[in-house]
Amino acid sequence: MDRNRIGMDAEQRAEHWLCTQGLTLLQRNARCRLGEIDLIMQDGEQIVFVEVRTRSGRAFGGAAASVDWRKQQKLIRAARFMLSRNPHWSLYPCRFDVLAFEGDSERTPPVWYKDAFRP
Structure with a gap:
C-alpha cells in the first residue's frame, strides 16, 4: 500500500475513533x-485541529515525534x-x-495527545 493510501486510511480511522469519543467532525x-x-472537530465548546500520524514502528521517535516544531508552526x-x-x-x-x-494492526487504538502543543 502506498503512503497516500496509508495516510488516508489512518485519517478515516482517526475520524471514526474521535467521533466514538464524542467529538463532532467540522471539516476534513x-x-x-x-x-x-x-x-x-468540535469537542464540547472547543474547536480541535487534529494532526493524524502513522508509523509502522517507533524508530526515530515514532508517530507523535514526527510533529516537530516546524510542522507545528505550519499547523x-x-x-x-x-x-x-x-x-x-x-x-x-x-x-x-x-x-x-x-504498528501494523488496524485494531490497535491510537495514542491521543490532547492539547499536544500551543501557539
Whole structure:
C-alpha cells in the first residue's frame, strides 16, 4: 500500500475513533496555501485541529515525534487561516491534538495527545 493510501486510511480511522469519543467532525483535509489540517472537530465548546500520524514502528521517535516544531508552526498558520475563513469558530477556544497510530494492526487504538502543543 502506498503512503497516500496509508495516510488516508489512518485519517478515516482517526475520524471514526474521535467521533466514538464524542467529538463532532467540522471539516476534513482542510487545505490552504499555508498547509493542511487533517481533521477539524468540535469537542464540547472547543474547536480541535487534529494532526493524524502513522508509523509502522517507533524508530526515530515514532508517530507523535514526527510533529516537530516546524510542522507545528505550519499547523498553527493553517489553523489561523481556517479561523479567519470561519469566524464563528473564533468564538470558541481552540486546541491542537495529535492522534498517533503505531504498528501494523488496524485494531490497535491510537495514542491521543490532547492539547499536544500551543501557539
